[in-house]
Amino acid sequence: MTDPVLRADGLSKRYGRRTALSDCTLSIPPGRVVGLVGPNGAGKTTLLQIAVGMLAQTAGTIEVLGGRPAANPAQLARVGFVAQETPTYAGLTIADHLRFGAHTNPRWDQRLADERIAALGLEPAQKAGKLSGGQRAQLALTMAVAKRPDLLVLDEPVASLDPLARREFLRSLMAFVADHGASVILSSHLVSDLERVCDYLIVLVASRVRIAGEVEHLLATHYRLTGARRDPADLHPGVTVIEGSHTDRQSTLIVRSDTPIDDPSLAVEQITLEDLVLAYMTQATTSPRPALESIR
Numbered sequence: 659m660t661d662p663v664l665r666a667d668g669l670s671k672r673y674g675r676r677t678a679l680s681d682c683t684l685s686i687p688p689g690r691v692v693g694l695v696g697p698n699g700a701g702k703t704t705l706l707q708i709a710v711g712m713l714a715q716t717a718g719t720i721e722v723l724g725g726r727p728a729a730n731p732a733q734l735a736r737v738g739f740v741a742q743e744t745p746t747y748a749g750l751t752i753a754d755h756l757r758f759g760a761h762t763n764p765r766w767d768q769r770l771a772d773e774r775i776a777a778l779g780l781e782p783a784q785k786a787g788k789l790s791g792g793q794r795a796q797l798a799l800t801m802a803v804a805k806r807p808d809l810l811v812l813d814e815p816v817a818s819l820d821p822l823a824r825r826e827f828l829r830s831l832m833a834f835v836a837d838h839g840a841s842v843i844l845s846s847h848l849v850s851d852l853e854r855v856c857d858y859l860i861v862l863v864a865s866r867v868r869i870a871g872e873v874e875h876l877l878a879t880h881y882r883l884t885g886a887r888r889d890p891a892d893l894h895p896g897v898t899v900i901e902g903s904h905t906d907r908q909s910t911l912i913v914r915s916d917t918p919i920d921d922p923s924l925a926v927e928q929i930t931l932e933d934l935v936l937a938y939m940t941q942a943t944t945s946p947r948p949a950l951e952s953i954r
């Protein structure tokens with residue numbers, strides 16, 4: 659299958675005069691672990707909720723796994739979703755949750771669910787209302803994974819987990835992806851976590867997609883340039899400055915260039931994913947009309 663797992667075209671969501679998502683155009687290939695990153699209020703939850711059919715857009719189109727989000731039971735069965743607040747039923751036990759999952763999902767994998775609960779050291783007879791925030795998140799993830807979805811959508815899944823649990827969570831997520839070949843879209847503020855697991859990145863700031871593309875390609879086409887202070891406009895054509903900082907004597911620029919930069923007056927360094935995310939976030943707060951970039 660090579661069709662995009664998610665295709666959005668001019669997707670927008672407005673609440674009255676407030677814009678939550680603006681003209682979002684994306685084409686995400688299948689089989690990726692996609693990191694969706696951006697500051698508070700950027701529109702991440704809005705995009706994810708539209709993708710799973712919980713929210714309707716005000717303009718534009720979206721296709722998920724080739725269909726309209728939540729269009730029918732088959733489409734619903736193919737998408738697993740864990741919402742930011744990881745909702746569970748306080749009065750029901752863990753075992754009740756799994757039974758409910760088995761009743762409502764045609765592809766439910768009971769063995770997978772039981773094994774995850776056991777591996778987490780959780781007691782099936784325990785009521786969800788008595789679980790910690792992190793344990794609830796793990797239960798919600800177990801429910802989503804045991805659906806055996808083709809696409810797993812996770813809204814800040816690790817926010818409430820301690821560092822060890824976060825690492826375990828991401829490890830089990832990667833194992834699930836490797837075993838079942840599912841695609842994953844997860845939002846997070848923690849770029850270091852995304853760096854470990856994601857092979858595709860979307861940076862969303864102030865309702866707009868600033869950059870989207872394969873991590874490997876993004877890292878191969880962005881550089882940090884350091885040299886004597888200069889006007890960014892003097893750089894070679896084809897080099898786009900994403901962010902710049904200057905002292906009296908020196909300029910440090912994060913740039914994008916599809917070809918290697920060969921300029922003896924500049925020190926050229928590779929950047930990390932965190933550098934890249936921060937550069938696009940800074941660009942968004944300092945530039946009145948940031949460039950929209952989409953790289954496959």
Ligand SMILES: Nc1ncnc2c1ncn2[C@@H]1O[C@H](COP(=O)(O)OP(=O)(O)OP(=O)(O)O)[C@@H](O)[C@H]1O
Pocket residue numbers: 673676677678679696697698699700701702703704705
């Ligand atoms: N029901 C609503 N009514 C009005 N405005 C809303 C509603 N839901 C979201 N918004 C606004 O839409 C924008 C995007 O919100 P969204 O929850 O998608 O951001 P986010 O990137 O997920 O933020 P966070 O990282 O804080 O979870 C914000 O400005 C928010 O105030």
